[in-house]
Amino acid sequence: PTTIYRKDYTPPAYLVDTVELGFDLAPASTVVANRITLRRNPDAAGSDIVLHGEEIELVQLRLNGQLLGEGDYELSAATLTIRNAPAEVVLEIETVCAPVENTSLSGLYVSNGNFFTQCEAEGFRRITFFPDRPDVMAKYTVMLRANKEQYPVLLSNGNLIEQGDLDDGRHYAKWEDPFKKPSYLFALVAAKLVCQEEQFKLADGRDVLLQVWVEDGNLDKTDYAMQSLKNSIRWDEERFGLELDLDRFMIVAVGDFNMGAMENKGLNIFNTKFVLANPRTATDIDFAGIEAVVGHEYFHNWTGNRVTCRDWFQLSLKEGLTVFRDQEFSADMIGTDTGRAVTRIDQVRTLRQAQFPEDAGPMSHPVRPDSFVEINNFYTVTVYEKGAEVVRMYQTLLGRDGFRKGMDLYFDRHDGQAVACDDFRAAMADANGRDLTQFERWYSQAGTPVVTARTRYDAVKRNFDIILSQRGKPGQLPFHIPVAVGLLGADGKDLPLTLEHGKHAKGATTLVLELTEQEQIFRFREVDERPTPSILRDFSAPVILEHDYTDDELLHLFNHDSDPVNRWEAGQRLAMERLLKLTAQVAAHGAANLKLDQTFINAMRTVLSDESLDPAFRELALILPSETIIAEQMDVVDPQAIHTARQFMRHTIGTVLKAELLAQYHANQTPGEYSPDAASAGKRALKNLCLSYLLAAPEAAELQLAQQQFDNATNMTDRSAALVSLIHSGTDNGPHLQAFYDDFANEALVVDKWFAMQASAPTTNVAAVRKLMQHPAFTLKNPNRARSLIFNFTNANPSQFHAADGSAYEFWAEFVIKLDAINPQVAARLARAMDRWRRYAPALQAKMKQALEKVAARQLSNDVAEVITKALA
Numbered sequence: 001p002t003t004i005y006r007k008d009y010t011p012p013a014y015l016v017d018t019v020e021l022g023f024d025l026a027p028a029s030t031v032v033a034n035r036i037t038l039r040r041n042p043d044a045a046g047s048d049i050v051l052h053g054e055e056i057e058l059v060q061l062r063l064n065g066q067l068l069g070e071g072d073y074e075l076s077a078a079t080l081t082i083r084n085a086p087a088e089v090v091l092e093i094e095t096v097c098a099p100v101e102n103t104s105l106s107g108l109y110v111s112n113g114n115f116f117t118q119c120e121a122e123g124f125r126r127i128t129f130f131p132d133r134p135d136v137m138a139k140y141t142v143m144l145r146a147n148k149e150q151y152p153v154l155l156s157n158g159n160l161i162e163q164g165d166l167d168d169g170r171h172y173a174k175w176e177d178p179f180k181k182p183s184y185l186f187a188l189v190a191a192k193l194v195c196q197e198e199q200f201k202l203a204d205g206r207d208v209l210l211q212v213w214v215e216d217g218n219l220d221k222t223d224y225a226m227q228s229l230k231n232s233i234r235w236d237e238e239r240f241g242l243e244l245d246l247d248r249f250m251i252v253a254v255g256d257f258n259m260g261a262m263e264n265k266g267l268n269i270f271n272t273k274f275v276l277a278n279p280r281t282a283t284d285i286d287f288a289g290i291e292a293v294v295g296h297e298y299f300h301n302w303t304g305n306r307v308t309c310r311d312w313f314q315l316s317l318k319e320g321l322t323v324f325r326d327q328e329f330s331a332d333m334i335g336t337d338t339g340r341a342v343t344r345i346d347q348v349r350t351l352r353q354a355q356f357p358e359d360a361g362p363m364s365h366p367v368r369p370d371s372f373v374e375i376n377n378f379y380t381v382t383v384y385e386k387g388a389e390v391v392r393m394y395q396t397l398l399g400r401d402g403f404r405k406g407m408d409l410y411f412d413r414h415d416g417q418a419v420a421c422d423d424f425r426a427a428m429a430d431a432n433g434r435d436l437t438q439f440e441r442w443y444s445q446a447g448t449p450v451v452t453a454r455t456r457y458d459a460v461k462r463n464f465d466i467i468l469s470q471r472g473k474p475g476q477l478p479f480h481i482p483v484a485v486g487l488l489g490a491d492g493k494d495l496p497l498t499l500e501h502g503k504h505a506k507g508a509t510t511l512v513l514e515l516t517e518q519e520q521i522f523r524f525r526e527v528d529e530r531p532t533p534s535i536l537r538d539f540s541a542p543v544i545l546e547h548d549y550t551d552d553e554l555l556h557l558f559n560h561d562s563d564p565v566n567r568w569e570a571g572q573r574l575a576m577e578r579l580l581k582l583t584a585q586v587a588a589h590g591a592a593n594l595k596l597d598q599t600f601i602n603a604m605r606t607v608l609s610d611e612s613l614d615p616a617f618r619e620l621a622l623i624l625p626s627e628t629i630i631a632e633q634m635d636v637v638d639p640q641a642i643h644t645a646r647q648f649m650r651h652t653i654g655t656v657l658k659a660e661l662l663a664q665y666h667a668n669q670t671p672g673e674y675s676p677d678a679a680s681a682g683k684r685a686l687k688n689l690c691l692s693y694l695l696a697a698p699e700a701a702e703l704q705l706a707q708q709q710f711d712n713a714t715n716m717t718d719r720s721a722a723l724v725s726l727i728h729s730g731t732d733n734g735p736h737l738q739a740f741y742d743d744f745a746n747e748a749l750v751v752d753k754w755f756a757m758q759a760s761a762p763t764t765n766v767a768a769v770r771k772l773m774q775h776p777a778f779t780l781k782n783p784n785r786a787r788s789l790i791f792n793f794t795n796a797n798p799s800q801f802h803a804a805d806g807s808a809y810e811f812w813a814e815f816v817i818k819l820d821a822i823n824p825q826v827a828a829r830l831a832r833a834m835d836r837w838r839r840y841a842p843a844l845q846a847k848m849k850q851a852l853e854k855v856a857a858r859q860l861s862n863d864v865a866e867v868i869t870k871a872l873a
């Protein structure tokens with residue numbers, strides 16, 4: 001496999017102005033006629049036209065009307081090159097592809113008998129020959145022809161300009177996209193579908209047509225997606241002054257999809273998981289996911305489509321920014337300060353659960369990578385979630401208004417262009433008159449910086465100093481880090497802050513310190529008592545904060561910090577300290593004689609029962625750090641000891657706080673009609689967390705409670721939570737599982753849940769997973785299904801995945817290889833389950849290495865080869 005480097009970027013020798021595509025759609029053999037007008041790029045050298053093409057058969061090629069013979073061009077497995085071409089060229093290219101054989105789900109493929117496309121990142125080249133790179137932007141006209149009965153709906157980007165019937169029971173539709181776009185935003189759908197549609201008035205008074213297309217029988221699950229789309233349109237108008245630029249905006253749901261959704265211009269294609277929901281089939285988390293992903297794809301219309309990426313190294317330009325926008329959207333939709341904080345805590349959890357480990361492992365890369373073998377491997381939590389953190393830091397440094405000014409300038413300068421992360425940074429800097437040169441290091445330096453805080457108090461001078469220092473990976477230069485800080489008095493209230501040499505509003509209680517050097521001292525004056533510092537409020541930068549907090553300080557913050565994120569964080573630190581000690585004790589002496597101190601239990605009791613606190617916040621405060629996050633804190637990971645220690649803590653909380661848990665379980669019921677709003681969802685989350693604690697130490701009464709909830713639940717959140725608690729309690733749940741399956745056998749997304757909850761249960765070993773694979777509903781070909789069983793086992797069931805005999809590693813190797821033959825993108829994601837293999841005890845390490853080597857010895861896709869090679873390097 002070849003490595004591609006960012007430094008080697010050169011502009012394309014030819015630009016494309018127009019693309020006319022004609023499709024004669026048939027599953028086994030689709031004919032694609034492609035007429036493109038090209039002209040030499042004045043900003044580039046050379047006169048060779050390089051077109052990409054993969055897995056397609058060239059039938060005919062004409063240049064300016066002349067049929068070309070084999071000697072007139074060079075055809076390789078991946079490119080078609082025409083050397084010394086004229087300055088202006090019309091190419092007419094006819095190719096054939098076989099959508100029904102396309103199991104990779106990239107390019108044109110068939111799902112449940114319908115045609116769909118997925119072109120990002122490099123799928124367009126599997127449809128036709130084309131300069132398939134994002135800096136080639138052109139206007140598209142698309143003619144679709146297909147059998148009318150089988151494919152009554154024919155969709156593509158932009159506006160429908162013509163449709164009608166053809167001979168032989170076929171029909172056609174012609175679509176025109178008025179905007180220039182890169183090829184990765186092309187899409188078509190030819191299918192038997194139905195839609196929910198609505199006219200919607202934009203802020204400027206224009207009426208637009210909104211449609212959500214699904215398979216027949218699913219129209220009762222489209223309301224939330226439609227509502228989320230309308231909310232997204234309104235939000236982007238209000239928050240960023242950005243309007244929908246088309247007359248029609250379509251969302252189409254497909255059951256076979258590699259990722260969450262795709263922002264094709266005017267024709268978003270979605271994994272069904274992020275469209276279909278009603279109370280019976282979808283959980284609160286599913287509803288929230290739909291809102292976020294509908295928003296995300298819609299927001300791409302400006303951040304990604306109108307202004308796109310120059311090359312794939314700049315992917316975070318659109319993804320980090322759009323994740324930030326969808327995060328802000330979801331927070332604004334809740335509309336309360338605690339709601340906002342709860343979404344922020346969720347973001348921090350994702351970073352710690354997935355991004356920090358990625359950045360500390362073999363696939364670590366900067367937000368703007370320097371090289372890749374396969375771009376599909378770089379749709380990562382680093383590019384997306386850390387990228388969103390980088391964008392958030394602009395807002396933290398510049399303020400909301402300053403950030404908006406930067407966005408406005410970015411669109412003024414770059415609408416219709418393909419640009420780079422540096423252009424975004426320049427817009428932010430120039431619009432605010434700020435020097436953001438050093439900020440560039442967030443794009444170029446990988447890894448999670450560690451910020452260490454020391455403090456000193458001078459009671460005589462009434463000064464309080466916070467000494468911040470930072471360290472990145474060896475050889476890295478200091479980052480520009482915004483560190484939001486507050487100081488708590490003994491009464492738990494925020495002290496008004498006076499920062500020496502700082503310009504800030506009088507009476508401010510949170511200030512953003514800018515750490516730009518390796519070490520800096522920040523002096524607060526007029527501090528009348530030794531305060532408890534609350535550092536990195538709202539998680540103001542994606543760093544690891546080290547500070548020697550005492551238990552008392554943490555308890556003080558946990559009980560009083562006005563910043564909910566740091567309040568939660570204090571609880572996590574208290575829990576982590578204990579979890580690490582317990583884990584060490586289990587490893588050294590076994591599970592006997594473990595103890596959990598009363599101080600910690602009391603802290604949990606207080607937050608659990610404090611009804612002045614939002615239930616959603618209480619739920620988060622009571623969840624212990626995950627086994628993965630605990631593992632990240634250890635030099636040598638012992639998954640069994642971690643699991644035992646964490647289970648012990650859960651068991652102890654479940655036993656000692658039984659009365660309080662029961663009280664909150666009953667106090668947080670949500671009777672009446674189901675609504676996925678944040679307040680109701682928060683109550684259900686707390687109630688179901690209480691249930692899961694109660695079932696960590698189950699007696700007959702608790703089991704009965706869960707069974708009752710399972711039997712009487714009127715929504716999927718409560719039903720699945722009851723079932724998960726029962727399964728995880730280790731009691732025999734055959735009948736419940738069967739009842740659940742029987743009720744939902746025809747709901748693919750619920751069957752996914754059924755597999756997932758079993759795969760992640762600590763009682764499910766690899767033999768049980770293999771048995772589940774024999775279930776008639778299991779298939780490797782559908783990514784959602786494969787993920788539900790296999791990924792949930794390898795990624796969410798650490799104590800079984802790391803079974804001492806290495807049997808689960810053999811399973812992993814077997815299915816990486818099997819999946820690679822079907823769908824390399826999905827296989828490569830599975831391959832990453834082994835990323836952190838070097839951190840395990842030698843016996844496990846040896847077995848993991850063996851499994852990696854077994855995979856490495858095979859003929860692999862570039863996708864999997866890159867992941868495995870980096871893991872073994």
Ligand code: HT7
Binds near residue numbers: 118121258262296376
């Ligand atoms: N921009 C979209 C990326 C995407 C994708 C990438 C590789 C292979 C398949 C894919 N499906 C969608 C999704 C997004 O960030 O909005």
Ligand code: ZN
Binds near residue numbers: 319322323
């Ligand atoms: Zn995106």
